[in-house]
Each structure stands twice: as C-alpha cells, then as structure tokens.
Amino acid sequence: xxxxxxxxxxxxxxxxxxxxxxxxxxxxxxxxxxxxxxxxxxxxxxxxxxxxxxxxxxxxxxxxxxxxxxxxxxxxxxxxxxxxxxxxxxxxxxxxxxxxxxxxxxxxxxxxxxxxxxxxxxxxxxxxxxxxxxxxxxxxxxxxxxxxxxxxxxxxxxxxxxxxxxxxxxxxxxxxxxxxxxxxxxxxxxxxxxxxxx
Amino acid sequence: xxxxxxxxxxxxxxxxxxxxxxxxxxxxxxxxxxxxxxxxxxxxxxxxxxxxxxxxxxxxxxxxxxxxxxxxxxxxxxxxxxxxxxxxxxxxxxxxxxxxxxxxxxxxxxxxxxxxxxxxxxxxxxxxxxxxxxxxxxxxxxxxxxxxxxxxxxxxxxxxxxxxxxxxxxxxxxxxxxxxxxxxxxxxxxxxxxxxxxxxxxxxxxxxxxxxxxxxxxxxxxxxxxxxxxxxxxxxxxxxxxxxxxxxxxxxxxxxxxxxxxxxxxxxxxxxxxxxxxxxxxxxxxxxxxxxxxxxxxxxxxxxxxxxxxxxxxxxxxxxxxxxxxxxxxxxxxxxxxxxxxxxxxxxxxxxxxxx
Numbered sequence: 051x052x053x054x055x056x057x058x059x060x061x062x063x064x065x066x067x068x069x070x071x072x073x074x075x076x077x078x079x080x081x082x083x084x085x086x087x088x089x090x091x092x093x094x095x096x097x098x099x100x101x102x103x104x105x106x107x108x109x110x111x112x113x114x115x116x117x118x119x120x121x122x123x124x125x126x127x128x129x130x131x132x133x134x135x136x137x138x139x140x141x142x143x144x145x146x147x148x149x150x151x152x153x154x155x156x157x158x159x160x161x162x163x164x165x166x167x168x169x170x171x172x173x174x175x176x177x178x179x180x181x182x183x184x185x186x187x188x189x190x191x192x193x194x195x196x197x198x199x200x201x202x203x204x205x206x207x208x209x210x211x212x213x214x215x216x217x218x219x220x221x222x223x224x225x226x227x228x229x230x231x232x233x234x235x236x237x238x239x240x241x242x243x244x245x246x247x248x
Numbered sequence: 249x250x251x252x253x254x255x256x257x258x259x260x261x262x263x264x265x266x267x268x269x270x271x272x273x274x275x276x277x278x279x280x281x282x283x284x285x286x287x288x289x290x291x292x293x294x295x296x297x298x299x300x301x302x303x304x305x306x307x308x309x310x311x312x313x314x315x316x317x318x319x320x321x322x323x324x325x326x327x328x329x330x331x332x333x334x335x336x337x338x339x340x341x342x343x344x345x346x347x348x349x350x351x352x353x354x355x356x357x358x359x360x361x362x363x364x365x366x367x368x369x370x371x372x373x374x375x376x377x378x379x380x381x382x383x384x385x386x387x388x389x390x391x392x393x394x395x396x397x398x399x400x401x402x403x404x405x406x407x408x409x410x411x412x413x414x415x416x417x418x419x420x421x422x423x424x425x426x427x428x429x430x431x432x433x434x435x436x437x438x439x440x441x442x443x444x445x446x447x448x449x450x451x452x453x454x455x456x457x458x459x460x461x462x463x464x465x466x467x468x469x470x471x472x473x474x475x476x477x478x479x480x481x482x483x484x485x486x487x488x489x490x491x492x493x494x495x496x497x498x499x500x501x502x503x504x505x506x507x508x509x510x511x512x513x514x515x516x517x518x519x520x521x522x523x524x525x526x527x528x529x530x531x532x533x534x535x536x537x538x539x540x541x542x543x544x545x546x547x548x549x550x551x552x553x554x555x556x557x558x559x560x561x562x563x564x565x566x567x568x569x570x571x572x573x574x575x576x577x578x579x580x581x582x583x584x585x586x587x588x589x590x591x592x593x594x595x596x597x598x599x600x601x602x603x604x
Contacts, residue, residue, distance in 0.1 A: 060442035060443060060448075061438045061439055061441070061442040061448065062435065062438075062439040062440070062442035062443075063442070189431070191428055191431060191486045191487055191489070192486075192487060192488075192489070192490050194327075194430070212490055217443070218442075218443075219431070219442055219443050220439075220442075221431050221432070221434070221435065222434065222435075222439075223433065223434040223435075224431065228428070228431055228486075230486060230489060231489055231490035231493065234489050234490045234491075234492075234493030234494060235493045235494060235496055235497055235569075236497070237494070
C-alpha cells in the first residue's frame with residue numbers, strides 16, 4: 051500500500067520517517083493496524099530473534115502475518131489504551147541499546163514515542179513510520195478532552211460537544227493536535243465538515 | 249513617587265482605566281509609521297524616568313487589581329501555572345531576581361531581609377510579610393515560581409536551555425495573547441512559535457534564538473510585541489476563547505474608541521544564575537484607542553500602521569474582521585502630518601491634530 055505524503059506544515063508538527071535497520075541489543079516494535087506492514091517490510095529472521103512486537107489490531111487481521119515472522123515476543127491487543135500498561139512495563143524493563151520502532155497512526159506513534167521518552171529512551175533510538183489512517187488525535191483546548199480518530203474539520207468534541215476546528219499545532223507531550231472552537235465569534239455558524247487533507 | 253493603586257476589574261464590568269500618567273508612559277510599540285517583524289532586541293538597562301523601561305520589573309497603578317485577576321484565573325484553572333520537575337531551581341532563581349530587583353527599585357513598596365538562608369519578604373501593596381528558607385519549598389505556600397509570580401504583573405515563561413535550544417518548561421501564564429501554556433509546555437523555541445505566520449520564512453526565529461542563547465548574567469534584553477483586544481480583558485486565553493471570542497463582535501462606530509484596546513507586551517529576558525535558565529517575563533499593557541488618541545503622534549501613526557499591515561498579520565492577531573471599522577475611527581486622527589521617530593509620544597513638541 052502506498053504511503054500518504056503529508057503536506058508541508060508548521061514546525062511543531064512531527065515528521066514521520068521510514069524504518070531502517072539499526073544495530074541494537076533489543077528491538078521493540080509497537081504498531082497499530084496497517085503499521086504492521088512497516089514491520090513486515092523490514093523484518094529479517096535475525097531481527098525478529100531479538101524482537102518484541104506489540105500490535106494493536108484496531109479490527110484488522112494482520113496479527114497472523116506478524117506472528118508468522120516468529121518474533122521472540124508477540125502481543126496482540128484491541129486498542130492503545132488496553133495495551134498501555136504492558137507498553138509501560140516493557141519500557142520500564144528496557145536496557146541500554148534498545149531500538150524502538152513505532153508504526154501506524156499518528157496517535158499511536160505520538161503516544162508511544164512519549165512513553166518511550168519518559169522511560170528514558172533517547173530520541174535517536176526511536177524510529178517512526180506512518181501507515182494507514184491519517185486521522186488525528188485532537189485535544190480540545192477548552193475542556194482538555196481528547197478525541198481520537200478525527201478525520202474531518204471541523205468536528206464535534208466528544209467530551210464537551212463544542213464545534214472545533216483542527217489546527218496543525220502539535221504537542222509531543224500530549225501526542226495531540228490542538229482543537230479550537232470554530233463558532234465562538236458567530237455561535238451556530240459552523241461550516242460543513244470536510245476531510246482534513248481535502 | 250507613590251503609586252495610587254486602582255481598584256478595577258479586567259472582566260465582567262471592565263472598570264479598568266488608565267490615568268493620564270499611565271497613558272503618557274504607555275509603551276506604544278511602533279517606532280515608525282509602519283510595522284513588520286524584526287529581531288527588535290535591545291539591552292534592558294533602564295530608560296527615561298517614569299517610563300516602563302526604567303525599572304527591572306515595572307510596577308504601576310494596576311498592580312493590585314492585576315494580581316487579584318490572576319488569583320481568580322488560577323482558582324478557575326490551576327493549569328495556567330505549571331513547572332516541569334527539573335525547573336524548581338530556576339523557580340528559586342526567578343524568585344530571587346524579582347525580590348532583589350523590586351526591593352531595590354521600589355524600597356517603599358517591597359522589602360527583602362536576608363540572614364543566610366532565612367529570608368523575610370515584605371510586599372506592602374498586597375499585605376504580605378512572609379519568612380521562609382531559601383531553596384526549601386516546604387517553607388512557602390506555593391512553589392517558588394508560583395509564589396513570586398502571584399505577586400508580579402505580567403506572565404512569566406521560564407525557559408530551560410539545552411541542545412542549543414530553549415524549552416518552555418515552566419510558566420505562569422494568565423494574561424496571554426491567545427496561547428496555551430498547558431499545550432505548549434515542554435516545546436522548544438521553534439515548536440511553540442510554530443503557528444506564527446511569515447516570521448519563520450524571514451529567519452526571525454533563528455536569529456532571535458541565537459541572540460537569546462547568548463544572553464549572559466547581568467545583561468538582560470527587552471523587546472515590545474503587540475496585538476489587539478476588545479475590552480480590557482487580560483485573560484485572552486485559548487482555554488476561554490469560546491467565552492470571550494464573541495466580545496470581538498460587539499464593536500460599533502460609537503463604542504470602538506472606548507472598547508478597542510491596543511495590547512502591548514514588554515518582553516524581557518534574564519539569564520538565571522544557578523539553573524542557567526532564561527526568565528522570560530511578558531508584561532501586558534492595555535490602552536484604549538480613545539486614550540491613545542490623546543497623543544497626536546500616536547493617532548497619526550496607529551492609523552498608518554494598521555492600514556498597511558499585511559493581511560496575514562491582521563488575521564493572526566485576530567482583528568482582520570474589525571480592521572475596516574478601526575480604520576474609519578483612526579482616520580479621524582491622521583491629518584497627514586509627519587511624525588517624529590521613536591516610540592515616545594512627545595506631546596510638548598508634536599503638533600496638535602489639524603482639524604477642519
């Protein structure tokens with residue numbers, strides 16, 4: 051499947067990469083949905099012998115393909131939230147020399163990169179590759195609630211219900227883009243939603 | 249001089265007013281009849297007597313009421329003040345800088361008595377007399393940054409310096425021009441400025457960062473920045489934009505002189521001694537259009553600046569929709585006469601407005 055080319059954007063927005071082979075003492079892969087393809091593309095028997103794959107399927111059926119790569123450890127979970135305690139535990143056990151590979155949605159990569167950084171993994175040891183959905187994880191600047199999988203602009207906050215527009219301003223700490231009320235100066239005047247990249 | 253502190257509000261009934269003294273010393277941000285971004289830094293080593301540049305941390309007639317407004321903002325939303333764990337030492341640095349500066353610059357208002365690590369701080373306008381142990385957080389009612397910035401006008405960002413960059417790792421932000429500390433905390437210099445149009449392409453931020461990284465102890469710098477605010481609302485936060493945004497639509501040709509305010513930030517930059525962090529106070533001054541127009545030079549100039557401002561900047565600063573009404577109002581105060589260079593109003597020498 052071809053990769054989505056994100057349009058040029060502002061400097062707070064992260065730039066996602068392409069996986070490359072690196073030397074390491076251990077390899078932790080965290081992926082969701084189509085992110086599995088990025089693992090499959092780089093997998094070799096040697097790499098997989100020292101790999102731990104944490105896969106969040108989000109309703110896809112990539113798990114069997116990943117299991118077939120014969121990684122040293124494999125976990126499949128339904129959602130990032132469900133996998134989070136395991137991710138934290140694995141990162142807290144990580145030793146010097148670990149290489150972290152994150153692939154799939156921006157939400158997954160952003161949140162997992164933040165966990166890895168908090169656990170002390172240097173940024174230079176974290177690789178990313180975007181695959182699949184281009185939906186965004188948005189934080190409402192008003193109520194602070196997060197809305198996942200936002201594909202349209204504007205959208206309605208899943209917590210407070212305000213009509214919000216999608217900014218490119220991005221916080222790594224929150225792993226989210228900022229969403230701001232669109233009709234504050236003209237209540238009720240909300241333009242029709244369209245795709246974020248339309 | 250003894251300052252008479254106003255009893256006023258920056259919300260609801262908006263009883264905020266500038267005295268004639270405050271108008272005359274207002275930091276008008278345009279030194280010529282046009283405006284474009286620049287790295288407009290200069291040394292912060294005093295200025296004309298009575299001006300906002302004179303003291304290290306300017307205290308004016310709005311002090312007590314501004315601190316009351318800040319306390320209200322923090323009651324409503326404690327996330328406006330945050331400090332990442334590694335920034336506590338920088339908070340003590342900032343506390344020391346402000347206490348020493350204010351007690352030296354305003355000895356009739358503030359006193360600092362130091363006996364080793366035992367410090368006694370007296371803040372007469374706010375009725376505070378506290379004794380605490382320097383560098384011992386348990387002896388203060390708040391963390392050191394929050395304690396001192398609840399007693400200091402203006403927002404305070406405290407920037408960590410590492411990897412040849414500055415990091416927004418602590419702050420007290422309640423009088424902001426529509427940016428969120430809670431969202432931006434932890435960002436580097438380029439990231440938190442990311443939404444600003446045009447300036448990245450002009451190389452402004454690269455040059456500004458280079459300058460700021462090299463500010464040494466004892467040589468603070470300053471610059472002015474500006475935007476527009478309808479009503480004298482200090483807390484123009486993104487958090488509350490869904491509540492205050494509607495006020496921008498309440499301007500009419502009759503009320504614009506009283507309601508439309510020029511909002512100016514006096515930004516200063518101090519290297520902190522123990523942490524090597526950079527203190528970045530952002531002091532907000534508000535002045536209504538009608539008060540600005542009492543200075544003929546400012547009347548002429550503001551009209552010319554707003555008229556020629558690029559649309560991107562008027563949009564970013566949030567007044568593109570109101571610009572035509574602003575220009576209709578301001579045009580009455582521009583008789584086409586030349587203006588003298590510099591920001592000061594010079595009412596004694598500038599010609600009065602030609603009428604008829």
